[in-house]
Amino acid sequence: MKAIIIGSGLGGLLSAASLSNSGYEVEVFERLPINGGRFTNIPYHGFQLSTGALHMIPHGPTGPLANLLEEIGADVEIVRIKPSAVIRIPRKKGDTNYSFGHKDILFEDFKTQFSLINRLKLIFYAISTRKNQPNEGSFADWCTKHIDQDWTNRIADSFFGWALSLRAADVPVEEGFEIIEKLYRHGGSGVPMGGCKGVIDALIDVVVRNGGSIHTSSEVTKILSDNGKATGVLVDDMEHKADLIISDIGHPFTAMMLDDDTAKTEIDRYSNIAKKLKPSAGVKICLTSDKPLIGHGGVLLTPYARRVNGINEVTNIDPSLAPPGKHLTMAHQCVEWKNIDHLEEEIDLGLKDLEEIFSGKEYEVLLVQSYSDGWPVNRSASGTDLKNITPIKGLYVVGDGAKGKGGIEVEGVALGVKDALQDILK
Amino acid sequence: MKVNDNCVGCGQCATFCKLDAIVVNAKAKMSEKCIECGICIAYCPVKAIEG
Ligand SMILES: Cc1cc2nc3c(=O)[nH]c(=O)nc-3n(C[C@H](O)[C@H](O)[C@H](O)COP(=O)(O)OP(=O)(O)OC[C@H]3O[C@@H](n4cnc5c(N)ncnc54)[C@H](O)[C@@H]3O)c2cc1C
Numbered sequence: 001m002k003a004i005i006i007g008s009g010l011g012g013l014l015s016a017a018s019l020s021n022s023g024y025e026v027e028v029f030e031r032l033p034i035n036g037g038r039f040t041n042i043p044y045h046g047f048q049l050s051t052g053a054l055h056m057i058p059h060g061p062t063g064p065l066a067n068l069l070e071e072i073g074a075d076v077e078i079v080r081i082k083p084s085a086v087i088r089i090p091r092k093k094g095d096t097n098y099s100f101g102h103k104d105i106l107f108e109d110f111k112t113q114f115s116l117i118n119r120l121k122l123i124f125y126a127i128s129t130r131k132n133q134p135n136e137g138s139f140a141d142w143c144t145k146h147i148d149q150d151w152t153n154r155i156a157d158s159f160f161g162w163a164l165s166l167r168a169a170d171v172p173v174e175e176g177f178e179i180i181e182k183l184y185r186h187g188g189s190g191v192p193m194g195g196c197k198g199v200i201d202a203l204i205d206v207v208v209r210n211g212g213s214i215h216t217s218s219e220v221t222k223i224l225s226d227n228g229k230a231t232g233v234l235v236d237d238m239e240h241k242a243d244l245i246i247s248d249i250g251h252p253f254t255a256m257m258l259d260d261d262t263a264k265t266e267i268d269r270y271s272n273i274a275k276k277l278k279p280s281a282g283v284k285i286c287l288t289s290d291k292p293l294i295g296h297g298g299v300l301l302t303p304y305a306r307r308v309n310g311i312n313e314v315t316n317i318d319p320s321l322a323p324p325g326k327h328l329t330m331a332h333q334c335v336e337w338k339n340i341d342h343l344e345e346e347i348d349l350g351l352k353d354l355e356e357i358f359s360g361k362e363y364e365v366l367l368v369q370s371y372s373d374g375w376p377v378n379r380s381a382s383g384t385d386l387k388n389i390t391p392i393k394g395l396y397v398v399g400d401g402a403k404g405k406g407g408i409e410v411e412g413v414a415l416g417v418k419d420a421l422q423d424i425l426k
Numbered sequence: 427m428k429v430n431d432n433c434v435g436c437g438q439c440a441t442f443c444k445l446d447a448i449v450v451n452a453k454a455k456m457s458e459k460c461i462e463c464g465i466c467i468a469y470c471p472v473k474a475i476e477g
Contacts, residue, residue: 033468044441051438051471217468343435343452370435370452374472 004029004233004242006220009037010410011399012248013203014417016212017072022425024244026212029235031219035204037248037399038375039410041197046323048195049286049367052377054330055314055321056299057199058163058408059182060084060190065199065414074202077193079317081297083107084188085310087155088302088357097304098356107188107301113151121147129177139176140169154303161309161334162299163408165282165377170336175383178406186411191297191317220257223247223395228263230394244394244424250379250401251277251386258392266391277384277401279376281335283307283343285350286328289363292316293329305353307333307346329363340372378403382412388420396420427456427466433474439466 003019005012008030020026034040038052048055057065060080069076083106091101105112111119125146134142139160143152156168156176163179164171192198207214215235222234223245232241247254251274258267285308287293294300297317301310311331315322322328333350335343347368354363371377379401380386388396397420404415433453440448443466447459454466454474467475 032471037471042438042441049441051436347452367437367440368435368451369437372434374432375434375436 001025001244002027002242003244003246004240005246005248006223006233006254007031007037007248007399008035008214008216009248009399010039010199011402011413011417012037012246013200013207014068014072014414015246015248015398015420016214017074017203017206017210018068018417018421019244019246019424020207020210020212021072026207026210027240027242028207028212028214029218029220029233029240030214030216033217035214035216036197036200038371039196040200041195044367047286047288047326047328047366048197048321049328050196052371053196053410054284054312054332055191055195055318056312057190057192058411059186060188063186063414064404064407064411064418066190068414068418069199069202072203072206074199074206076199076202078190079193079297080190081188081317083296083298085299085301086296087158088300088304089113090304095304098359102357104300110155113155114147114149118147118149118152130181133174133177133181135174137173138169139171139173140167142173142176143168151303155301158301158303158309162301162332164382165280165332165334166381167334167336170381172383175406179382179408182406182408182411189299191314193318195314195318195321222259223254223257223392225258225260225263225392225395228260228266228391228393230392245396246420247395247397248399250399251390251397252401254390254395254397260392263391270391273386277380277386278337279373280378280381281337281340281370281372282377283333283335283347283350283368283370285331285333285347285354285368286366287331287354287363288322288366289327289329289361290325291361292327293358293361293363302353302357305357307349308353308357309333311357335370335372343370378409382408385412385416388416388423396424427460427462427464428476429454429456430474430476432472433470434472436471438469438471439475442466442469
């Protein structure tokens with residue numbers, strides 16, 4: 001059996017490695033000259049910046065991605081961070097920004113910022129919502145209705161901005177609670193040694209070891225099918241035949257490559273649904289400094305900043321991600337859909353935030369990277385993902401446009417790949 | 427090099443430019459250092475750079 005994978009992003013390579021382990025002959029086609037999509041390193045002035053991700057795996061060495069990597073036999077070391085997250089709050093109670101100083105509290109202590117009555121409510125809801133997950137409206141709606149306090153909105157926006165690049169108002173409440181449940185179950189984040197590329201290289205090793213091949217600078221321009229069943233792809237006008245096709249480029253782009261008269265109605269319906277998916281947008285600001293700006297490898301959540309949701313300093317875990325004596329610090333901010341056309345202002349606000357968050361510290365901005373539309377943070381906003389199947393038999397979509405339920409970022413990619421494989425290999 | 431509307435500002439082109447000739451702030455822009463070598467075209471994930 002032959003499988004062709006379109007795109008060598010994380011979802012594509014996880015699928016390729018798994019299928020090659022299961023005896024498939026695997027061939028991967030990647031449009032760019034490099035592998036890894038939005039999850040690999042880019043060397044820049046001696047730093048290991050990244051094509052997308054912040055070198056972080058949301059549930060570290062015990063989450064769905066780590067489990068799948070182990071199952072596959074990919075040799076990656078993922079180091080769990082302690083503390084996993086810290087929250088920066090203004091020094092003086094009542095202040096609403098960092099201009100008069102700040103203090104950091106452990107993530108677990110976010111409860112201390114609630115009023116007494118809300119703390120009691122929180123204990124009640126922590127238990128009751130695990131039994132009966134709320135399922136209507138957004139996470140923000142739920143908060144306003146149940147624990148109405150400025151702090152609730154701030155910490156929810158900061159957390160979901162960092163984790164999903166979404167405002168709490170754009171996270172379906174069901175997905176929000178599923179994510180919290182997974183945090184209880186799998187724990188907090190970790191850093192892959194060598195950065196994102198550590199994961200990508202390990203997966204490529206498995207594919208190659210199993211005799212599979214990966215072609216870079218090779219764009220797939222059409223998905224071929226016959227009578228509603230996938231038969232191959234077109235690359236540089238050459239036909240490549242396969243029994244199974246996995247697309248790592250999201251549903252909308254996959255739909256655009258289909259052309260099958262016998263399944264026209266289904267394809268049209270599929271295209272229309274796919275077109276409605278909204279990718280999440282964000283801005284990443286990469287900083288460097290001689291002295292650490294954060295001093296630990298955990299996330300620094302910044303609920304009192306204007307735009308920045310959270311920041312990490314991965315060189316506290318893996319110093320090789322920067323030249324000797326230097327640190328690499330990356331700030332992430334969600335960009336609301338209505339602000340995508342005003343990106344420069346969004347970036348300015350983020351840079352201002354950083355001046356206040358790190359006031360009195362010396363640092364340099366290495367690069368500002370923004371992501372939306374065709375190269376987003378996630379191809380579909382969390383909680384709105386379509387499943388892996390398509391109207392064409394033997395054609396599946398994986399990646400962050402087809403994440404599994406409650407899976408933050410690459411954890412969702414791993415869960416989605418597992419779902420697809422289960423269907424394929426059953 | 428011309429940058430079209432597909433550009434999202436991810437900066438991938440700037441990191442692969444050997445002459446540091448691309449400035450990115452929400453969108454990529456070639457500076458006067460650009461010698462039109464075209465290397466960036468291949469690295470753009472959204473086909474935003476045209477020769
Ligand atoms: C700023 C930012 C920060 C992030 N931070 C984190 C983080 O810290 N932790 C985390 O878990 N996640 C993070 N993410 C999300 C994570 O990076 C993505 O969810 C993940 O990399 C998506 O992988 P994928 O396989 O879905 O797709 P992609 O990485 O997009 O891979 C798809 C591949 O297909 C190729 N391709 C496209 N069209 C074609 C074609 N026609 N033919 C052949 N190949 C084609 C593309 O070039 C690409 O290489 C972040 C994302 C961004 C943008």
